[in-house]
Amino acid sequence: MRESNRNTPGGGQDGMPSRLTLHGPHSVLRKVSKALRVRINPSLNKKGPYIVIEEVTSKEVTIIAQILEG
Numbered sequence: 483m484r485e486s487n488r489n490t491p492g493g494g495q496d497g498m499p500s501r502l503t504l505h506g507p508h509s510v511l512r513k514v515s516k517a518l519r520v521r522i523n524p525s526l527n528k529k530g531p532y533i534v535i536e537e538v539t540s541k542e543v544t545i546i547a548q549i550l551e552g
Contacts (some may be wrong), residue, residue, distance in 0.1 A: 502538040504546070505529045513549045518542055 504514060511522050511533055522531050535542060 500537050502535045502543075502546075503532055504535075505532045510549065514546055517545050517549060 515522050520533050524531055
């Protein structure tokens with residue numbers, strides 16, 4: 483699972499990025515998309531499908547971490 487974080491001006495609090503983009507296997511992205519109710523975006527580049535979470539919260543990061551551990 484690849485993660486790329488991008489801080490934007492006025493970004494998240496406590497050092498959290500305001501946007502989180504996740505690339506990975508469809509099965510993992512599907513679990514994350516169901517848990518966080520976000521859409522999996524198809525992609526034509528070599529990284530494949532991805533999920534973008536705007537204004538990510540620490541609760542969302544915790545949920546993602548639990549999914550990746552299991």
